[in-house]
Amino acid sequence: MKSYISKPSEVTRKWYLIDAEGKTLGRISTEIARLLRGKHKVTFTPxxxxxxFVIVINADKVVVTGNKTDDKIYRRHTGYIGNMKETNFRKLQQEKPEEIIKLSVRGMLPKNKLRAPMMKRLRLFVGNEHTHAAQSVETLNI
Structure with missing residues (x-):
């Protein structure tokens, strides 16, 4: 028996729709990362x-467990000396709710050249509406 190794020209992509309303951040992020990476396919090759493609709607209604709403801190550096900026979960959810899922999924993907194209296939929307109605989107219940 020989092992099957898929080639980039043989890849077929589907569109999935995930509703994040009331879902736990980590659990939904792992499922999104699995779909973006292609681990759900039998032709998976690392x-x-x-x-x-993954479309996430209601990104602003994602929840976290415990005290993470107040205790979870997101850090970023501006590039200047001493300019480490910190934002907690509650403030980031009010200002940029789609950024929470984006950062969570990004951390779960491989840290190599494949991560950027995978992140481009993630589409996040704050409300119930999305702009990809033309694609044949399959709804996933998580």
């Missing part, structure tokens, strides 16, 4: 970007 060095080939064979994942699918």
């Amino acid at each position: 060095h080939v970007d064979g994942g699918d």
Whole structure:
């Protein structure tokens, strides 16, 4: 028996729709990362970007457990000396709610050249509406 190794030209991509309303951040992020990476397919190959497109609606209604609403801190550096900026979960959810899921999924993807194209296939929307009605979108219940 020979092992099957998929090629980038053989990849077929589907569109999935996920509703994040009332879902836990970590649990929904792992499922999104799995779909973006293509691990749900039988043709999964680690060095080939064979994942699918993922649309997330209601990104502002994602929840976290415990005291993470107040205790979870997101850090970023501006590039200047001494300019480490900190924002907690509650403030980031009010200002940029889609950024929470984006950062969570980004941390779960491989840290190599495949991460950027995978992140481009993630589409986040704050409300119930999305702009990808033309694609044949399959709804996933998580």
